[in-house]
Amino acid sequence: MIDEPTISAAVEAALAAIAAAPDTAALKQVRIEHVGDASVLSRANRAIRDLPGPQKAAAGKLVGQGKGRVQQALASRQEELAAAEQEAALAAETVDVTLPTDRRPRGAVHPLTTLQERIEDFFVGIGWEIAEGPEVESSWFNFDALNADPEHPSRSRQDTLYVASAEGGEDQDAGLLLRTQTSPVQIRAMLERGAPLYVACPGTVYRADEMDATHSPMFHQVEGLAIDEGLTMANLVGTLDAFAAALFGGAPITRLRPNHFPFTEPSAEMDFRCFACDARLGLDHEPDPGCRVCGGTGWIEMGGCGMVHPNVLRAAGIDPGRHQGFAFGLGIERILMLRNGVADMRDMVEGDVRFTQHYGTEI
Amino acid sequence: MPRIPLTWLAEHVELPADATAAQVATDLSRVGLEEEAIHGAQITGPLVVGRVLELVKEPQKNGKTINWVRVDVGPAHNEDADDPKDPQPGAERPSRGIICGAHNFVEGDLVVVALPGTVLPGDFAIAARKTYGHTSDGMICSGEELGLGPDPAGEDGIIVLGRGHAEGLSAEPGDDAIALLGLGDEVVEINVTPDRGYAFAMRGVAREYGHATGSAFTDPVLAIEEPEAGRGGVPVQLRDESPIRDRAGATRFVAMEVRGVDATAATPRWMARRLTQAGMRPISLIVDVTNYVMLDLGQPLHAYDAHSLVAPIVVRRARAGETLRTLDDVERRLDPEDLLITDCGGEQGDRVLGLAGVMGGAETEVHDGTRNVVIEAATFDPVTVARTARRHRLPSEASKRFERGVDPELPLRAARRAAELIVEHGGGEIDPRVTDEGSVTAPAPIRLRTDAAERLIGVPYTAEEVVGALRELGAEVEDAEDGTLRVTPPSWRPDLTIPEDLIEEIARLRGYDRIPSVLPAAPAGRGLTPAQRCRRAVTRALAEAGLTEVTSYPFVGAEVFEALRYEEGDERRDAVRLLNPLAEDEPLLRTSLLQTLLPVARRNLSRGEESLAIFQRGATVRPGAGDAPVPAPAARPSAEELAAIDAAVPVQTGALAALVGGASGPDSWWGSAEPWGWSEAIELARRAAAAAGVELEVRQAQQAPFHPGRTAELRVTAADGNAQVVGHAGELHPAVIGAYALPPRTSALELDLEAVIAAAPAVVRAVPVPTFPLAKEDFAFVVEESVPAAAVHAAILLGAGDLAEQVHLFDDFTGEQIGEGKRSLAFAVRLRSAEGTLDAEAIRATRARIVDTVARAVGGELRA
Structure with a gap:
């Protein structure tokens, strides 16, 4: 077998x-x-x-x-x-993968929040800290400490929203107001921490403005303050240059123009070279006359800045004979409008979810 | 803001012949005079001088008579031959045929012709057109049509060279009439910051243009002879019994009289033109001259009819109850802070003539019959003028200048200049007796370290650059030879008081563009604070859970407290009230975020959203303790003052709120989405807290605006063991849902985010991860319906002790089998020991402990 x-x-x-x-x-x-x-x-x-x-x-x-x-x-x-x-x-077992998969809609972070975080991250990255303070603030912190003359027009009730006095007469304010700038945070930071001090102060501020496409009674600012021995206006320019580079990319150019603010001396208006049209390539490049971002000027007005006025330092308990420094302020809405092409201020503050959802968690 | 016609500017500073408004604006912005607008030439195209060669009057059927005119418009513009079908009047020769309805001209006159292609003010384009049976090949222009206003001599009709608007002008046919009439001037409008009052005049702007470009500036004031003040002029008394902030209302008052004037004399064409370009309306010679000198030099002037004045002129504060009818014909009730010009006229011998530095009154105004004019040139306190202008809402050209400060050295020469111009154009003579009351305080010198500018700006300026810049400004500079300069600012720069003011001027004149870019090296920072990091984490957690972040204004009206069903005495009714709210019906600041988030939800629904999943982070505000003191500026307040401020500043809490309602997703091939509900609201609160590293404890509670049976109180336990309520979550009360038209069963959460974050551990401690085998045990306990699941859960945990790895409820059942008023709660329990394998005996013992603990804690019986 x-x-x-x-x-x-x-x-x-x-x-x-x-x-x-x-x-x-x-x-x-x-x-x-x-x-x-x-x-x-x-x-x-x-x-x-x-x-x-x-x-x-x-x-x-x-x-x-x-x-x-x-x-x-x-x-x-x-x-x-x-x-x-x-x-x-x-x-x-083949399925149609093009069927919708959005069982639960995605959430989104408001682009102003995301932009503010990005701005904060820039300052943290250069060693600064982020300071905060109250939105309902005292007149002293918002105006007097910042060297605003008692007659300064910004103090008027046409410009500033005041808290009614609970003690005094019917037409009396309580020495309190909705802060018109985040600068009072600078004073608080100086009083609490002294010098040297490098802080950025982002936050909500209020003005008695009517709502329209470019104005809102509530908006957001970020201010920077550096106090140390020997800081100069050149350090201000250096900080603004680095900030512009971080925010708009490229090799940015900033420009200062003389201006006047009670809280700085010397004072300047800061312009960033347009990041949208040919002007971004340098001062030897002509801006696009029809550029929507810079209006054909090649420059974008970004806000005020300058060397901190000695009276402001004194109010905040800092000896102007020893320490000096610079400060600047920018509008966060304005940056978002320019950077992302938001056309109408109202979209940013009315709380319409469609505006926010478009961004998701990025800007 | 000031408008600067280039031709006027060129009178005080060298301006390149080809200077454009855009270039001048750029130059000025470099020294801080920002461009507000450029007002270009109003007329473009071939506007030329023409000579009327022939004219024929042609009566029309409508009763009008028109002129059919042959006009020589120069060889460059003439047509060589007539149209054979429409010949022009008279002998044929090179010319144009034009129809004209005006009759104030004759053959031989020189007129202004807008040829086809010309664009007149108002975007009025001229073309050849058929009219009254002829082709009109252009238009003969009136002053109105060219934007020059009515004829200064009152003549009705078109402009004839040599008269009216064209007084003193002569030209040849074909000459450019735009240049001839000054119609091509460009005007730059600038923005002047409040510290630079001197730039509210051609004199100051010309000086700045010189700074910006290096062009030679000629101070027009130096060309005016300074009159000598003395006795015998109009008597003036300066009285101020209640100065504002220790500053006298009037520090100087010059009065100069011009006698024998013809007040009806015409304002010269060039002056009227310049006033118009600068944005002021020509009125009459005397008024126009005072305005002109003000625009040119910066000194506001006022002219009085000397005959109506009853000397002396007294400058004083108003008394309660006084009134004044101002030149704008408004009767104004005066305030004791108002500074007045008064005289001894009127019934009481005490008459108010005007609001000092703001606006004059009607009674002593100059008029056509005025023969003698008193010119006032004064120095008024900026604060007084600013307050009066604001109080009476009268921002006049004068007040704008006084508010910013006027050169106190100007009054004599400005008055003299105005007097000269009045005499030149209106006749009369200047009274040599000039009043000059008050005094001028010389500017205080400032000590400036020679290296101060370099130390603050970061540019190594040379000594020559520093001194040169200061001298260009008009300052006197002496070397004090101790490393400092003694700098006396010019009289027109009251803003220069401290070294930093001078440093700004040095940096500005030497150019901000010279400042290098040097990033300062800050000491190492500590990054974001834990609270800042946690807020970001919370925001991301909610976005990742499918919610959309929104913003809202913090303003509310008291009705919202009713809408949200707050009880009387609810502390959230105690809100901070604004003195001057944006909207009268929303004078309060929110005391809870839902107060402003609910209207945002409603807006989104009204715009077409069908469900809600939104959240906001924002501040809620509760009143502080009373009013805040306002300590002095420029000095650190005392600790007590700062404490008093902080006590008064309202309590502001960083809060978080969310609203979810309607379908939690779209209907699709998988079926319908579950609606959002109370449990999602609570879970979102838990997730938000967890993102900050905090576990919330949930308890049944009642709180407006929530559903009384579906409200969770959210608590945290701090490191010291103290528990604190940090918020609420659950379904909203149906009445609230109805009031805001929200989807049924819309749910919400509110958290005091700062309190949550404060409860977070500084360090999250590690727990062991044992690898001994797991024991899974299920339990079903029957309890009274009122027993919360969390209590049973807690009892199981307690019973299981260290062996509890996870306890999870998987069923909540009620029904007949269980019995009336009872519920059965089923839990999956995972047990694991860190010390060894659990044997059957250990598991049995643990089960028994759990059953026993639940029975004792909540009366639960193990279901058979």
Whole structure:
């Protein structure tokens, strides 16, 4: 029974059956038939031990080789069929991936928040800290400490929202107001921390303005203040240059023009070179006359700045004979309007979710 | 703000012949005079002089008579031949044919012709057109049509050279009439900062233009002979019994008389033109001269009809109850702070003539019959004038200048200049007796270290640059030879009082563009504070949970307290009130964020949103203790003063609020989205707190504006073990939902974010992660319906002790099987020991402890 023709025939039959098996289930049947306990090969294998010694080796080799070929073919066919079957199964599970997936709508952070964070990150990156203070502030912090003359027009009730006195007469303010600038935070920071001091003060401020496309009674500012020994206006320019680069990219150019503010002396208006049109390429490049960002001037007015007035330092308990420094202020809405092309101030403050959702968590 | 006609500017400073308004504006902005506007030439195109060669009067059917005119408009513009179908009057020769309805001219006159292609003021484009049976090849112009106003001589019709608007002018046909009539002048309007009063005059702007460009400036004041004051002039008394802020209302008063004037004499054309260009309306010779000198030199002047004056003139403060009818014909009730010009006229011999430095009165106004004129040139206190102008809402040209400070050395020469101009154009003679009351305080010298500018600006200015800049300003500079300069500012610069003021001038004149860019190296900062980081984390957490951040104004009206169902005595009704609110019906500052977030929700719904998922971070405000003191400026307040301010500043809390309502997502192929509800609101609050590292404890509570049965009180436990309520979350009361037209069952949360953040641990301590096997045990406890799930949860945790890894409720069931008034709460409990494998006995013992603890704590029975 363990002769070469029988074994060969069994092996050939097994290989043919393996090749013909159409799927893994059929192959399983083939395995039982051809290498199962009742199969010719298994029986031959068991019969080897009954053979006389001298024949055992040759028979063992014959059957072992035959069975090895069959097992190898089985494994290879199994792999082949399983892969094909899985492929078919997966194909059957195909879905339309273009179906909507928005089971829960995405949320969004207000772009002014994101922009303010980015501005804060710039200042933190150059070693400054972020200072905060109350929005309802005392007149002393908002005006007097900042060297604003008692007659200064910004103190008028046409410009500033005052808190009614609870103690005095009907037409009397409480010495409190909605801060018109974040500068009172600078005074608080100086009083609390002294010099040297490098802080940025972002926050909400209020003016008695009517709402329109470019004005809102509530808006956001960021001010910077650096007080140290030997700080100069050149340090102010250096800080503004770095800030402009961080915010608008490229190799920005800033320009100072003389101006007047009660709290700085010297004072300046700061302009950033337009980042939108050809003017961004340098002073030797003409601005685009129709540029919507700079209005064809090549420059964007960004806010006021200057060297802190000695009276302001005195009010904040800093000796102007020893320490000096600079300050500047920018409107965050204005930056967003310029940088991202927001056309209408109202969109930023009315709380319409469509405005915010457009940005997601990036600007 | 001042308007600067370039031709006028050029009178005091060298201006390049090809200077444009844009270039001048750029130059001026470099020294701090910002451009406000450029007013270009009003007329463009071929506006030329023409000679009337022939004219024919043609009566029309409508009763009018028109002129059919042959005009020589110069060889460059004439047509060589007539149109054969429409020949012009008279012999054919090079010319143009024009129809004209005016009749104040004759053959041979020189007139102003707008040829086709000319654009007149009002964007009126001239073209050849058919009219009255002829082709009119242009238009003969009147002064009105050219924007020159009515004829100064009162003549009706077109401009004829040599008369009226063209008084003293002569030209040839074809000459450019734009230049001839000064119609091509460009005007730069600038913005003057409040410290630079001197720039409210051509004199000051010309000086600044000189600073900006290096062009030679000639001070026009130096060309005026300074008259000698003496006795015998109009007597003037300066009295001020109640100075404002210790400053006398009037420090100087010059009065100069011109006698024998023809007040009806015409204002010269050039002067009227300049006044118009500068934005003022020509009125009459005397008034125009005072305005002209003011615009030129900066000294406001007032002219009185000397005949109506009853000397002496007294300058004093108003008395309660006094009134004045000002030149704008308004009867004004005067304030005791108002400074007045008065005389001894009227029934009481005490008559108010005008508001000093602001506006004159009607009674002593100059008029056509005026023969003798008294010119007032005074120095008034800026604060007094500013307050009066603001009080009476009278921002006049004079008050604008006095508010910013007028050169106190000007009055004599300005009055003299005005007197000369009146005599030149209206006749008469100047009375040599000039009154000059009061005095001028010389500017105080300032000590300036020679290196002070370099130390503050960061530019190594040379000594010559420093001294040169100061002298260019008009300051006197002496070297004190101790490393300092003694600088006496010029009389027109009251703003220069401290060294920093001088340093700004040095930097400005030497150019801000010379300042280098040097980023200062700050000492290492500590980055964002924990609170700042936490606020960012909270914002991101809510955005990632699907909510959209919005903003809102903090202003509310008291009705909102009713709308939100606050009880009487609710402390949130105690709000800070504004003295001058933007809207009368919203005078209060919000005491809770929902007060302003709800209207934002309503606005979004009204704009088409169908569900809500919004949040806001913002301040809520509660009154502080009384009014805030206002300590003196320029000195550190005392600790007591600062403490008093801080006590008065309202309590402001950084808060967080969110609103969710309606479907939590769109309907789609997966089915419908669950609506947002009370549980989401509570979970959002928990997530927000968790983003700051804080676990909230939730308790059943009642709080407006929430649903009384669906309100969670949110608490934190501080490191010291003290628990504190930090907010509420849950479903809104149906009445509130109705009032704001919100989706049914809209839910909300409110958190005191600062209190939450304050409860966060400074360091999140590690916990061990044991790897012994896990034991999972389920429990179902039947409890009274009123027992909160959190209490059962807490009892399980207690019972499980250290072995509790996680306890999670997976079912809340009520029904007949459980019994009336009962609920069954099912929990999955994961137990794990840090010390070894839990054997069956340990697990059994733990189960027993849990069952026992729940039974004792909340009366729960293990469900069989």
